[in-house]
Amino acid sequence: MTIAKVEPLVTTRALRGPFDYLLPERLGDVGIGSVLRIPFGRQRLLGVVVDVAESSELPPERLAEPLEALEAGASAELVRLGLWVASEYCSTAARGLELALPPGTAAAAGPVAARRELRAEATAAGSGALGDDSRLGSRQRAALELLGAQSEPLAAEEIKQRAGADLQTLRRLERRGLVRLREVEVSRRPREVAVGAPAERVELNPAQRRATERIVAALDSEPGAELLLWGVTGSGKTEVYLAAAEAALERGFGAIVLVPEIALTPQALARFRTRLGDRVALLHSALRPGERRDEWERLRRGEARVCVGPRSAVFAPVAGLGLIVIDEEHEGSYKQESDPRYDAREVARRRAAESGAVIVAGSATPRPESWLGLERLELPERVDGRPLPPVDVLDMREHPGQAGPLHRETASALADVAAAGGKAIVLLNRRGWAPFLSCRECGGGWKCPECDVSLVVHRGAQQLRCHHCGHAEALPQACPGCGSVTLAQQGTGTERAEPELAKLVAPAPVFRLDSDSAGRRDHGEVLARFEAAPAGILIGTQMVARGHDFPDVVLSVVLDADAALRFPDFRAEERTFALVSQLAGRSGRGTAGGRVIVQTLAPRAPAIAHAARHDTPGYVADELERRRALGYPPFSHLARIELSSADQGAAQAAAEGLRDRVGALLPGEATLLGPAPRFRLRGRHRRQLLVKAPERGPAVRAIREAVYAAAAARELRGAALSVDVDPQ
């Protein structure tokens, strides 16, 4: 008797698996990771085998048999990883396992099918038939001539196009033994985006070589090692990643390369592809379902051994994993913002520890916890040997009541660059025309009906938009409260800054890059035009600061650098430091040298002052001291429990119930705050509980038990819950 322990793929928290099923012989090779269609009460569900046993606690007559086994499943290693994520982030087994399954398995549309293609090749008789007096129709002859010139079987579709022979013709030739037809599985491959990536192997400089040697040594003898690659922008971290991946492949290992966001995957992919060829696969959610499935399948079969992608790629089915690269390890996007709120960096650590892989986390501005905890490899200089540019911090408090977002000095610096025919980048981390609109008569404002946030003026679209839920309404002509027609557009976003800059630097062109300015796919095109232009200004949101290389940029400007500091968030400092440092690293890489201007209302803030001096060690030391004094991570652990519901009372009641349960289970040294209201989002009222504890394990365990008990008691009905361990 073989029993499969199965977790049904359902979204509820109230269901506690696994459930036992009797495995009949006819299902064939079913093991951990197999996906089964199972009878479950009156329903038919998909379920994942999480274990196989010889006996069950239940008598055999109470056990049901699965209806069928699906073709694709996950490896036992990834099943363990998925269950670990479910447990660690207090989610459900189903949601953890879904991450490990072939893409689309749990989707309503069901798993994506493989693409099959009919291919034909000429047999020996077929090649011979052209020469002898076999009677052949003109289409038949054309097909055989075409096939005779091929060394590989040709797709039927292509034969039709090139020789005019359709499927019927080919079938007839097949019956005469002149052609062999075969159905093969073909992989749908993501379209490559050509970006000017250096294809040729460059000689590593001494620092790059030392770093690579250290990583290779770890590959050879220190499974589970974690290394921090700290290199200023432009110091050639990617070359080190490439060399490390090559070394891993030479040793028969596979590799995963995590990049912070989908927009950056084409660049990363291109560089890995040109060096490592077809052994590189790309996985992310913006691929077409068929492409995504096929890239996943290429990895599972071992045809591809390196996976490039954003956080979800940490679950890529790479067997014999030897290396995980985490590029820009400080980026917040490694954290998933919905349940399970996993941190890809933590999942990578877990996976590396289990599989014996080596982690290389790279950044110009590492997180304080990485700086503190990891062995550091340093790339202190840019590959071009140029020094980092000088940074001027401009105090906007001395600049009151000025029309426009630019400091006098910033404006003249930009005008000078344009006049000299140079290039500059301007970062303004705010989309739209104006962040909010208000009535000059009564002071009234416009809020999103679904979220508790101000609507943003988008003048081109003549709309007010919510940047949280996407709600849009027509730009009002008058105040609905008092009827006044004098409305004030407060503040400046990228849309408004663009024409102001254009006026300032004319006739030099201005290019705008934000998620409004171009469709996602056209971002590359905007960047390419900026790159190709002899002179001009690029203005945009933080995407202008990331991942792009423009050697001829001589001036970089950050407007409102302290915007993030105004949020009550202990990571605001860290984010501001990273943003300013990143942009500073983008300037003056070419021969012209460079300059950086930072406009801020908080010129003395440590994050800004240290970034201006390019002083990462100094900043991290200060920040760690502050964290220690305040008892923040890494000197404590935080966990946030968020409850949300369309019904305010339900959110509050669920939060209060959970507070009592968590409080009763939490160790004495831990503190519990809340429920505190968070701003309404997408029509959902939200409450949060915050746990601060010296040890992460016991705190997470207490939360997990409390959540499971509350779900079992149906106290969470009508409210959604997600637990954010180590929030960003």
Add this chain to the structure above:
DNA sequence: AGCACGCCGACT
């Protein structure tokens, strides 16, 4: 989750 069973109020 999804479904059945079961125990109380207002309707053809």
Add this chain to the structure above:
DNA sequence: GTCGGCGTGCTC
């Protein structure tokens, strides 16, 4: 008298 409200239990 029954239709249906949703509270409770169960699914291998």
